[in-house]
Amino acid sequence: EDLLIQQLEAAAKNYHLLQEHGLQAINVMGAIGSGKTELIKRLIEYLQREGIRVGVILGSISDNNDQQRFTTYKIPVYSLHTEEASYLDAAMVAIALKRFPLQEVDLLFIENVGNLVDPANFPLGTAQEIIVISATEGEATVRKYPKIFAQTEVLVINKIDLASVMEIDPQVLIADYMQVNPYGKTILTDAKTSRGMEQLIAALKI
């Protein structure tokens, strides 16, 4: 119980700091390799055309991460190494926010570590959260991890281009999500071709 209160208080601090800077922050959660980075790249391309200044905080376990995949956008990217934790928490994000040039961005993507369990217990203090799963994981993902899907208002089913070759019906995932989260929004995306980007931008109220 004490641990939960600590997490909530730390998250609230981050929330207020972001509000003070007029920053919209989005916690991008999801399974390993589901396409979080690719999705963020497509969103950055879209948003830069609209003149919105974007930044990224990138969570990872090891020094090997995808920081270089953002170089082309010339935006602030901060790598947050968790060392052993398989999730980001509010305290780690607080450290990152201290070192981040908050005045240089309007929108901040925080890419969480690939994990469908722990991030549900560690609110970061972002205004929005999305969870990115891949059609290639199968049809059972939502029902196997009900807690995180019940708590997250936007579900992205990525790699939708591979659903038919895998004989996966995305409607199964959507129905399972509606069952634990009747007001949640589902977006089908192919992050390699930008399919679904406009609906996602709308769902995120950007």
Next chain:
Amino acid sequence: EDLLIQQLEAAAKNYHLLQEHGLQAINVMGAIGSGKTELIKRLIEYLQREGIRVGVILGSISDNNDQQRFTTYKIPVYSLHTEEASYLDAAMVAIALKRFPLQEVDLLFIENVGNLVDPANFPLGTAQEIIVISATEGEATVRKYPKIFAQTEVLVINKIDLASVMEIDPQVLIADYMQVNPYGKTILTDAKTSRGMEQLIAALKI
């Protein structure tokens, strides 16, 4: 440090119990939806033809799990619900082993929770370990989670049938694995068609 010793001692207890029963146990780790269950099913089919008696301990977070996918084999299957933990540990496995009909099996698959971080820190006491990743997660999986790949002697790259449509080169993953684990074995599999099963059986010394 104390925690690590506790884990090692609990794992050692499981190891001795399994040895006493002449049982070969295999810890099947991997990413979410990488094909662990499908792979175990193909292995069971192969082994049953050889007259080997198989059992499964199935780790999961929620009550929704894949226990029914094994019904057709008429083997003992024990579902181990972790509640909150995103990994199985030796203590949980000890409880499962107490309730499992150990005298009825020769080979025991323990399907771990989908996670490439925590299981590296929680030995279960099995004689063998394998890690199952999917080609659909991309080429970066091994270099992003070096610890678990350094510790695990058999790497299975599953869904190899989808590597070319995703433009993934499995040789990248194999090279990254060789770098952290020079003696590790890599097996390419398609768990839907049994491709790679014989090499995997050989690598597991079954």
